[in-house]
Amino acid sequence: DAGVTQSPTHLIKTRGQQVTLRCSPISGHKSVSWYQQVLGQGPQFIFQYYEKEERGRGNFPDRFSARQFPNYSSELNVNALLLGDSALYLCASSLTGDQPQHFGDGTRLSIL
């Protein structure tokens, strides 16, 4: 069975640009969450979606947005990129938003 898949695996952008990251959850999972992991820290919660509705949002600026599609896949968008946005972005899925959440391998975003 396929796990959580994320694309792309690596991305290089420059300051001020916009980026879209994609996530496909485990088949049957209806909830997707996004996390940001910077070097030396644990993942930080950004968003959770369930049945296409935003269920929770972490302490991130409005430059970060996300959505979930009818097939339960999700996109994370970040506008006006800053150097500090350089991080590993992780997507996790679960059946209904409960635990445990299962993670993809992430997208490594580098901002120059």
Next chain:
Amino acid sequence: DQQVKQNSPSLSVQEGRISILNCDYTNSMFDYFLWYKKYPAEGPTFLISISSIKDKNEDGRFTVFLNKSAKHLSLHIVPSQPGDSAVYFCAFNGGATNKLIFGTGTLLAVQP
């Protein structure tokens, strides 16, 4: 404010011996506790969990202990194997949104 602390950034153990990883938290509202393992270039992998109504949960070589009065969570791995070498994160269920709040991680190295 850091709600979750893993005070040991690294731990080195001999193969066959016990590995003990520790985690302290401040928020008594947490009701579900998890451990994740992370290899380089991969996403976190769920390992084991425990709810707040229990004080111990076992799964093979892995045992998680919860001391609610001390707000302390620990993971015991016995016997430790070289393949256990990874970064271990404790994580807590953060309220109605089911977001995960992670510690900063402990790098475990199991020496052959």
